[in-house]
Amino acid sequence: MDLTAGHVWVMISAALVLLMTPGLAFFYGGMTRAKAALNMMMMSFIAVGLVGIVWVLWGYSMTGGDGVAQLFGNPFASFGLANLIGTEDLIGAGYGATFAIITVALISGAIADRAKFGAWTLFVPIWVTAVYCPLAFMVWGGGLLSADGAVGGAVGEAIDFAGGTVVHISAGVAALVLALILGKRQGFGKDPAQRPHNIPFVMLGAALLWFGWFGFNGGAAGSAEEAGLIWINTMAAPAAAMVGWLVTERIRDGRPTSLGAASGIVAGLVAITPACANVSPVGAVGLGIVSGALCALAVGIKYRLGFDDSLDVVAVHLVAGIIGTLSLGFIMMPVDGEGGGLFYGAGPGQLVAQVVAAAIAIALSAVMTAIIGLAIHKTIGFRISSDNEVSGVDLSEHAETAYEFGGLGVGGSFHPFADQMFAQKPAQKSAEPQTTQQNVTEGVHS
Amino acid sequence: MDLTAGHVWVMISAALVLLMTPGLAFFYGGMTRAKAALNMMMMSFIAVGLVGIVWVLWGYSMTGGDGVAQLFGNPFASFGLANLIGTEDLIGAGYGATFAIITVALISGAIADRAKFGAWTLFVPIWVTAVYCPLAFMVWGGGLLSADGAVGGAVGEAIDFAGGTVVHISAGVAALVLALILGKRQGFGKDPAQRPHNIPFVMLGAALLWFGWFGFNGGAAGSAEEAGLIWINTMAAPAAAMVGWLVTERIRDGRPTSLGAASGIVAGLVAITPACANVSPVGAVGLGIVSGALCALAVGIKYRLGFDDSLDVVAVHLVAGIIGTLSLGFIMMPVDGEGGGLFYGAGPGQLVAQVVAAAIAIALSAVMTAIIGLAIHKTIGFRISSDNEVSGVDLSEHAETAYEFGGLGVGGSFHPFADQMFAQKPAQKSAEPQTTQQNVTEGVHS
Amino acid sequence: MDLTAGHVWVMISAALVLLMTPGLAFFYGGMTRAKAALNMMMMSFIAVGLVGIVWVLWGYSMTGGDGVAQLFGNPFASFGLANLIGTEDLIGAGYGATFAIITVALISGAIADRAKFGAWTLFVPIWVTAVYCPLAFMVWGGGLLSADGAVGGAVGEAIDFAGGTVVHISAGVAALVLALILGKRQGFGKDPAQRPHNIPFVMLGAALLWFGWFGFNGGAAGSAEEAGLIWINTMAAPAAAMVGWLVTERIRDGRPTSLGAASGIVAGLVAITPACANVSPVGAVGLGIVSGALCALAVGIKYRLGFDDSLDVVAVHLVAGIIGTLSLGFIMMPVDGEGGGLFYGAGPGQLVAQVVAAAIAIALSAVMTAIIGLAIHKTIGFRISSDNEVSGVDLSEHAETAYEFGGLGVGGSFHPFADQMFAQKPAQKSAEPQTTQQNVTEGVHS
Amino acid sequence: MKLVTAIVRPDKLDGVRGALENYGVQGLTVSQASGYGRQRGHTEVYRGAEYTVDLLQKARVEVLVADAWVTDIVDVLVSTANTGRAGDGKVWVIPVEEAVRVRTGERGEAAL
Amino acid sequence: MKLVTAIVRPDKLDGVRGALENYGVQGLTVSQASGYGRQRGHTEVYRGAEYTVDLLQKARVEVLVADAWVTDIVDVLVSTANTGRAGDGKVWVIPVEEAVRVRTGERGEAAL
Amino acid sequence: MKLVTAIVRPDKLDGVRGALENYGVQGLTVSQASGYGRQRGHTEVYRGAEYTVDLLQKARVEVLVADAWVTDIVDVLVSTANTGRAGDGKVWVIPVEEAVRVRTGERGEAAL
Ligand SMILES: Nc1ncnc2c1ncn2[C@@H]1O[C@H](COP(=O)(O)OP(=O)(O)O)[C@@H](O)[C@H]1O
């Protein structure tokens, strides 16, 4: 059939959401110290690579169709998307892929500066398969939490228009769990060298995230009226959250910071995600201010509780995801005069549904992430060695440095690999790169 | 109703135009010295935050509907966009927001490196309310300069398809006025350290601006034919302006520069803005070359006249805005064989209309900006202290530095704020951050 | 007529593809050393400027209409796009421009760090006119290689949906030829200072290229089903190619690198370009893995054969372009049960058609580029002086440096040009900037 | 007066500074350096090509001290910067003929 | 010959250079440094966490001078770099045994 | 012991290092510097305004050597860094009173 406006909107939305993951790479990558920037960005990039493949093969299939015990779809039903070829459903399948990708990429911010890249490449496809796909099925694919599901039928259907629970709460919880499993960075809370190395990159990332988020929130709009409301809310909430965050900083620290502005934008975007199609523009402004302010306060929690969620995935995504999800219990506009949130005079029904959905997402993600994360950590290990952490995760995991502005850290001879390109290398080299490939031969000649 | 192609086009255009403001942040931010980069970018970012809120609350309402003396719309008619909920008009309201945002952000380039952030956060909402919204109403909302307005009726309706007067002339004039109010940077015209610190960022900004400009110029297209013409012209004019600028540099300075290429692109984009739907592709090429060359010459004016328009908002936006607006008097294509510019054998009528519209925009913006700017400057002060200018506006206004590439400018102990997070702080700390929070305790122990 | 979904899709696709060229500027610019970054980016930017003008004037006209001997369209038929004004064909003309622009920009990666900017500005319009436009006509405009053309009629029509031959093979071959004409950089294969100076920029470039590629591949989709397939394939192939490249690196070098991830993405995008509408999603994954792995191996060839294709245009664009073009002979899905590739049990007919088309594109580009390149090199010279190469091409060609992070490489007095702005300068200054403007007066006072 | 120069591991810089301050040193100058000694470099890989980075980043600490303090300061430096592995660095002492505090114009040991 | 080293405020660098040139100095070497003395650092804030940046950026100027010039050069340096506030910097003088101009191989005071 | 300091062209750094290593030098320290001498700067252009960059980038090499080696090392440095054009650089020699290897605590020439 001919392209319709709806098709075009979804395809563009999908491209926008795909762009969010590199955007996230910059948002996160700018926040690490310089010697961990590439590894940080690579955790997002490889998420695109691995989830892109998983989605085509079995991921999409698990998020729809007839479910297995209302928990997930049959992974073989649409294996390889084979049965979608020649249908317009491919458009929706593409859109869905981009959500799976960014969700897992979000988690990586919690383990900046110290994760083995190999371990992460194992974690990504497993987590998407075992946590994201089931949750997406439960909420959006006709499973447990949908109107027809066991829970959704019992306590009422929770509203999660664009992924407050499925994306942000689940990723935020996973981030917390991984941060606990990997432990704190050396110098956590003490070393000033851990301040962000490139704040313009953080701002670039926030800008690309915001841009892409119009597709994230808007792509599934069912009508022009709804699309317009979503657009306005996706602009208003982060704008207000930026202001909310900056005012909080101004009062608490004396200065509104650029990092705060970027963080506030993301907090507002996360908060409006589940609510974007169901609150008024003024509601979005209010939600934005509240989420910006609360997340600004929440970033201190990790120092109090002593877990090293390096880039504040918990304080931004989990906290704002919960705020947004629960906000619907208060400020959801009635549909055709019925239902809505407490502020519109409706009962607590919606709030209950929201709380239940959030709780299930939290529980599911916490348990599953703990299992996956611990299994990896206890076998191949999830954390790089202490020496590698000092010399830098970029060097140890990727044998690269992010920048070379012409300083003198470089010298010596250059050995293009051409000669040995097809030569056999010792087997253990590729099997245990983290030890034998680490070329900083400190102490070898001493 | 279902999404139509028109809805989709406007929503995407709106997202594109919103992206322009972060693009501007990079265009400007790369041009300052390193110690002012964040503050420069923040002036754009906070414009999104504050205008985003203002627009939802009363800004949109002031740009349409029944006007007050043909000057501005009733701010309370659509307060909070409440009466638009459930209509597709929300889409247009979103599109409009993005224009208001970027207009005020444009101004900030003139006061790089020396403006108090607090003063700017006051200036933004007032200027948008008192200058942008009225002007948008007069030109596009049925006010003074429209076909039915007092002036438009008398001298003929000026063509300003996408904002040559409303956006670029008004912002350019405001930039000039603020530059005069704040005065010159220390070392203006002498200190080589004031050269741009990151030209790739300037180019990134120019690229994002260009990308977004297809939405800026095209979003309001009324037909496929018009949209196609606008698209071509929005590509051709900046392409030609880049070449025009570079040729001018090559002749004058001996070298075509990257900064010149980026600046030329923006000059061409500004020039084509009012004319994009009404000139031929070849006309767009000619307009581009002329505007690129003239703006390249205009950047020297500030040294001659001695005002410190730091990043050449006047030379690019005001000059190119005027060129584009007046160009219609010459190269506007006749509509249905009627009217058009002098080159098409029509009379000077269109030129007169264009001159009048430009003059009114200049006068309005000059007077109002002077009042607002002076009011702020005489009360809380618009300029940071001389010491803070030396240590850097990023440090004094945001307590941050843009980059940390692993140098040794950092050391000492690290005090996570967690312990004191909820502790009461002395009141004056937040009340007068520019003096008491400034932690460079030069001379304190001497 | 009213905007249709198709119009909107093409206009957005065109904007996306236009963004790819600045994306390329970052992809390439980050890979050079710091003192050549601006020149690298400028080669892409000026391609937009010059091809933008050429396209409007005569380029578009040469790619369609009645051909001259099936080789190229009449350049005067649509000169200045004059006969398109008032038609929706302007939309397609805009879309076409963006392909011409990026094709020539791609070439520049091979001559990083050593090309005269003036020579490049001559090369660009000539090459587009003499190579790109004819090839586009032959393949897409009804010429030699199309179904009705002499060759296409004889050996069958090759499939090149979005430009495997027209864009990537032709640019890759031209890159190789120019690399040979200009010769190797000083220190090629030896100097470690030639490693990439800003890998995050390379990743930004890859991200923008990928984002834009949805327009590149998708813009010409004829139906929703086709568009959906293209979208999925444009996501899946580069995702898989990134993984293919990284696995290859992991095995060969012990470490998967960020530069490899970015390069793999581009390799996958190139490979899927001709095939995007004709292979299954699983086919796209397979094609991605193969192209990623093979291109990763191909980057070593230049050291073996001793040509300095600085940024691996040959190894990525030519190799992946050929892989993608030939892949259709194997994995093309049958259309309505007919034809297809060998893997679908069809005969070798498609493979033959693909081989012939690739061979003709290679021959045409090689011969024409050699003529143009040598003509420029033998007259004005294509390569900067050895001294300028040491002091840096940014300085010699643009009198600029990319970064100024507050180091001490700067000092001395500042001479704003204002005073002399309109003063006459010695004629030779602008006539021979590369010698007289070069202000590094080494040895002058000795 | 003497100028004591120490080349130390960058991550030892904070410790060294703290120890010197505890000892009573009222000022010092730090700069970036790179070098090699017994310690050798590492390898970086770009598109399969290996680059050997031989010079490793170090911090250079310079302290102007009164003659009487030199031995102690050297001891403080050596003991705080030591890890026992190659790359620990070097400390050397140079005679200084005059020193001036720019702010006040004070000279000699009064300027330290 | 002597080596005069001056640690000065970065924004005084141009002034210092001009004054030395006027005095007749034909060459000098500048490098980046950071340090502290009586002057203390400033605070930066990231996500509410405060980082104390104790080391402040300075420019280090080194001039090789003939014995006869030393006193004058030190005076020129001190007077041009002075602002009267903490952070003004330090100047010191070190004996040099030999100097060579690489271009010509000239030695001693002829090499300056 | 002596401290030999050489200011050389950045692109001569690798050659200088190689030559020193061949001679038997077991360690050295490198840092970034900029300077001017007979060689003068270049011009950069930004939006038509010309900026004169007077200070040109140099590499500073410092080698701590035993007294017996000084003459040779200076010769090696001068001959490898020389191109015959202005900007080649400067080499100077300073007396060192004490040197310590941080790793082992060895002192004097044993520490080199
Ligand atoms: N002879 C020398 N002259 C100058 N600096 C040196 C010398 N030897 C070593 N260094 C500096 O000391 C640093 C540490 O040297 P290191 O590898 O620890 O060698 P060692 O263990 O022999 O001291 C080097 O990176 C270099 O900066």
Ligand SMILES: Nc1ncnc2c1ncn2[C@@H]1O[C@H](COP(=O)(O)OP(=O)(O)O)[C@@H](O)[C@H]1O
């Ligand atoms: N004892 C010292 N040894 C080496 N450098 C010093 C010393 N004292 C001060 N400096 C340098 O001089 C700079 C300026 O010191 P400053 O704060 O002005 O202290 P004072 O006012 O005591 O001179 C410092 O940043 C540091 O680089």
Ligand SMILES: Nc1ncnc2c1ncn2[C@@H]1O[C@H](COP(=O)(O)OP(=O)(O)O)[C@@H](O)[C@H]1O
């Ligand atoms: N008097 C000096 N004191 C310190 N450094 C100097 C002096 N003269 C020259 N230099 C350094 O040597 C470098 C090269 O100087 P150069 O231009 O070659 O002058 P010359 O040819 O007279 O040696 C300069 O950039 C500077 O860093």
